[in-house]
Amino acid sequence: QIAPIPSFTVYSTPVDLPTVDRELIPLSNHLSFDSYMPPLNSLKLPHYEEMLLSAWPPEMVFQVGSLPKPIDYEILRSLESIQGFQVARYNKDKFGPRNVVTKYKKRQKLSMPKFISEQDDDDEMSEIEEDDRLMDEHQSGDIFSTTSTTDEVPNAFCLFRIAYSKFGVDDFDFGYYNKTAFSGLEADAGNTYTNSILQLYRFNPPLCNYILKTLAEDVAEDDLILVELGYLFDMMVKANGRHCAASNFQRIFSAIPEAQRLGLVTEDGRPYDAYGQRRLVQTFNRFILEKMSQDEQTLYKSTSSSRMNAITGIPTETAVFSSFCTLSQKRSTFFHSIDVNSLPPPSPTPSNLTILNYIEASMNKKVQHMITCDTCKRQHPIDASLRVEELPPDLILNIDLTDEQLNKVRFLDGWMVPEFYMTVSSTGSPILRTNIVAGSHVGVRKYKLAGYVAQITDRANRSHLVTITETSESSWCLFNDFLVTPIATEEVFNMSYWWKKPVIVVYRAVDTVSTFDYQCYKQGLNDSILYRDHFAKGTREGKAVEYELLTHDEAPQAGTMVAIDAEFVQLVPQEFEISFHKQKRLVKPKKLALGRISVLRCEGEKEGECFIDDYIVASEHIDDYITSFSGIEPGDLDPDKSKRTLVTLQTAYRKMWLLLNLGCIFVGHSLKGDFRMINIQVPLEQVRDTAELYYLKKERRKLSLKYLIYQVFQDNVQTGNHDSIEDAYSALRLYRKYLELVRTGQLESTLQR
Amino acid sequence: MNKRPNERTVNDLFLSGNLREYLQQKNEASLRAIPNSQLNLPLHVGPYHSLYPVDKHFDKTDKSFGYLATIFKCVSNLDGRLYCMRRLEGVPITSGKFLEPIKKWKLVDSANVVKVYDAFTSKAFGDLSLITIYDYYPLSLNLMETHFYRIGNKDPELITEAILWSYIVQLTNAAMEIHNKGLFVGEFDPTKIIVTNKGRVRLSSCAIGDIVEASKDHNQFQNGNQKVEGETDGAKVIDEQKKDLERLGGLVLNLSKSTTFIKDSSTIKPMEIIDRLTFSDEFKKILRYCLTPDSTWKHFQELLAPHILEVANGFENSADYMESSLLTEVENARLVRLLCKLDVISERPEFIKDGSWSETGERYPIKLFKDYVFHQVDEAGNSVVDLTHIVNCLNKLDSGVDENVLLVSPDEMTCLVMSYKRLKELVESSFRSLS
């Protein structure tokens, strides 16, 4: 018998047993959460020989000082209180994954195109240290990129600012941002937000043609916004891809009391939240459309705006009635845009909702509100209703939805329909469908998306506006102030990005005008202003007239030469940011306004005689008359005090514009700056600039008028204040001399003197 | 904090009653921040961001050097430190030359002058503002606020002869350093002298006066008033330095005056006011000397010598006191680092997915150990919170002692015996795997 093997577990090592705490901690050293005595080091650290666990790797580097990432406004606005906590939906696409470290951002040196004055050096980019760039999120790579793989705002949609060198705005390389034939608009002519709408209508053929056509008419009593838009669009067309500044437009627009009252005249750089900015631009949209239609009546001296109404007019029936008294009113009026601010009724298939459902909901509205009734003199509620009767060829929509409502739109696939059909219901109201509705062929009209203004909001929650519009059949462009670039069609209709919101949308009927007629004003062009006085106030009596009007015998022809010079007054001085250890930086160039313009005959018996000498009424505060340069004295531009031949801006401008369109050749000194300030685009072949003709290539130096006259004629000019007639005449002399020097082959030697 | 008996006898001029509370308040003031949007302030001004207005108890529409002024706390993007930003609205700075004074002022290094770092103009606020950047002192009040206004529920501090002596010494120290750098104080303005600690005063707003002056000079120059440059400038500085003494006297006189009721004090001559003060003869003598036309800083310092010694003694004591307080706190950082390490590796969402924290995972003992340390219960299963136990365990973990600890699983079915040494290795390797 074998004895059973005893079942022992054999341990190779002794069993670990918990150690009994032998050292008791004296009561006096017991720590407490509530009192800081005794201190924590009353408990002694056991003896140690290796590195403590509490030691952190000394080479670990932590970065401090980065700008804190604010909580997104969209989250803050959509917070709901749930069980006492502020809760919101989280949008990972937009805000990124949770608990991601904020990367340290330092003031960085950004690659920017060089200032023009620096561009003779070889490399194309320069590094500019810019404090303002601290926040900018431009990614590296193509600035024209309209798509982004990383869910960031694509570069072409980012907010761009003009950097100023010491030479001001002229030194900024706008050409870098636009390789198309469509001109962009500068970002700092004031009220920058309006640029988006200007571009939207500039590329709308019916509206653009309508506006340009107004240029055929003679000047009105006062400056008209409608006509000013004409000059602006004409300039943008003529600029042919070069950048334009809407400065005259802004000058006239800002002077309109109604615009000021509506808060449309804003200091640039004033921060708006996204919603506020959308409201602002929509208010501007309604205002400008209404103002155009009013101006049409003034310009054509008619009682209705039939031309405008035929393009954008929306006949709408508004009705007011009350069950409390006999009040009952019905009125039919023309609106020029529809505020899309009603949500469609709940749908069984919400994902199929499109913009059409929103428009339909907004075309028929009923609201109740309290009034103090004029009829019965009591306070009671009334029912007001609005009903759109018909849609115009150009359907302009203000998308007046909240951030939250627009956020829902993002998830509606195909919300922004490329085209739709309009038909009329049995009650006479328009019905909008993506397909032709069977059996209702009567009155069917097809519409296509023409363009829209979108709001771009970046991660730092700064918003700005861009325009996306069809520039020719099926070819789309993005206008982001002075950046212009083609954009793919699928991107146009994609409204699913977190950073993009529709603000103003235009659909156009396919059966309406679809081509631009840039020459339309040439038919019946009224040039009578060239041959008569048209003072802003008063008559020739008591005025210091220094010119002799043109006669019809002298009517300018293509190739007629005229000498011009313009003088300016300063509205706002330039502003610098200065630091004691860095170069000073121009942050705001000075703002000048045209003060006087003189044009001289260059041919015939009266060569050198002045035929235009216009002083321009100043409607805004003038900071500095800079009299020694402009020759303009305080009071000269005030219609109530001035002894000068004072005209409105549009009158003076029209004369220049007519000379340009009649094909005149402009002789003058340093005309580039003058034309920029006059806000006119003159083709190079119509310019003879003596500053360019006498240009010292080797020294890269342009010579001043005074210096040249002294060198060439040994005459002294500009001994006192500048005078534009004298200066224009000096330029004319120089030009004549130039032709002579070229003829005799003496130009080089004269220049070297 | 308990003061030790010997420290109670210390001259309390520079020590606040409850140091810990005071330090905590300072800490809180430094941390205070409000989302930018609510304050309608720029996101950043040059490289400085996270602006937060510094409470001004004295005057909400303060004009400083003739311009509207506001003060902010801000963070530098360049070094992550807190700074104090002063903004003056609309100073006509048209050239970098006006900011030249900052170069000299940056060299001023005194315990009684708030250090200036930077000066520039900015459009960040919409207008063109002059921005100057200084060291930030949380909870600092100016002399007016300290001695004449009730801030919150804190009564104004009584002015005593001892305090005034100390101010005189400290401001003399400030002035001497400023003079050494070829500058002058210009004005001893009680709203521009801040109390940064109990009894500690510092001249603030430095350099602004000179910059504003430079901009004025320039504009006068443009208007035809020729400015004489060169040696006259040097002579002007020397003259102003001399005047500084009289101005210091003026400040002290104004502060002193408030301790005694003097009818129509504005019509009475300074020397007469001094006579009526209830301070020591020596104090009156030195104050009179300040206001004497031919007074010199050199002789003034000589008269002041014994008091400088006294004040120095006070500073020595306060440094000693701080050090002794520090002595008891010196181990805290170690525990913070240890706890952070533990919390950084524990409960990481990405770890929960992999198995390392599960019951068979390699990091499971850490979880059990944390239960052991932090989640003690009594026999009835009620939570027990014992900081002594916690810190004691942490200390052992920190040094990795050989002692074994018994770790029981939450279901109380299995247990583990592990040494602190082994636990330490586990924590360390988990931490290493992160970074």
Next chain:
Amino acid sequence: MNKRPNERTVNDLFLSGNLREYLQQKNEASLRAIPNSQLNLPLHVGPYHSLYPVDKHFDKTDKSFGYLATIFKCVSNLDGRLYCMRRLEGVPITSGKFLEPIKKWKLVDSANVVKVYDAFTSKAFGDLSLITIYDYYPLSLNLMETHFYRIGNKDPELITEAILWSYIVQLTNAAMEIHNKGLFVGEFDPTKIIVTNKGRVRLSSCAIGDIVEASKDHNQFQNGNQKVEGETDGAKVIDEQKKDLERLGGLVLNLSKSTTFIKDSSTIKPMEIIDRLTFSDEFKKILRYCLTPDSTWKHFQELLAPHILEVANGFENSADYMESSLLTEVENARLVRLLCKLDVISERPEFIKDGSWSETGERYPIKLFKDYVFHQVDEAGNSVVDLTHIVNCLNKLDSGVDENVLLVSPDEMTCLVMSYKRLKELVESSFRSLS
């Protein structure tokens, strides 16, 4: 390591390495203890126990005031504090009157004098020893040790003019306080002036000289030499106080001398030695003045005034430095408690069962906040450890600032916006519900 201004390492976040080490050493020195039995020392001397000999690097058989002297660290039974005990063997104290000087010395209160508390005779050591009790300064060395001897692996500290100016000011401060109390220094003995911190000197062994003197006088008196009491005593004090200046000069001269090699310096007249020093003229002038027969403390202080100001400025700076160090450590003490609180309430097994940590539970935000603080990731989802972020968030939580923080749920579908203030309340209430 090359760091940019905005970068921090773990060493920058906590107390500076040197200061911490120094403080820890001081702590260690204070705590050092050896079982009594090994040293053959009395269990207690009067109310003082736990005697531990203080290392003396200078002279093992030091004779002080002509008697064998030893120094101990000890603990008072009365207040539990550490004191320094000096024992002189065999001083013939036969009457309580001899100990009278201690009364005046106890009133001396200066940052540059080691405070004396007690004097008595004791038989605890076997003989009859004179015991004096002082403040204890761990790690302090005397001037000789500091400047002339290599202690451990620490080289003696170089004597510079700046150090000497500072010593002069500090010792003047000590002397002035001692004189104010009707006493005199008697001897500026470099072995009895201790350096308690970098650059900080204190007169030590106070009162012993006077006691020993009194015992001698008495013994002489007993031996028939009449001692003149009363006003003569007062005159003697005034005379000795005057002599103190010369003695201070002597000390400074001796210290200065060591900086220049002067052959046979003991045979050369002091004034000549001064001429040969490589120090500034002003220094020499003031040193010469000390040694001039008709010199007065008053005029001496006047000459010294600008330097007192300088030294005071230095003390202000060191007080500031200590305060800022203390600030971080006080913060840490609070952070430890906060971290422990968070860990105590987090992941408690008993809470996981009840719903309060679920997504709708009241403690859920704490869980999310801990993720926010400790479990940061980069954009690729990798763990990131940022101690500055952790400490900053915890500080804000501790202060309960008004700033809002965005907490996102793990599934990234919902988020919570909550202020630190509210989070603090949540943590606090959760914690309170436990204890």
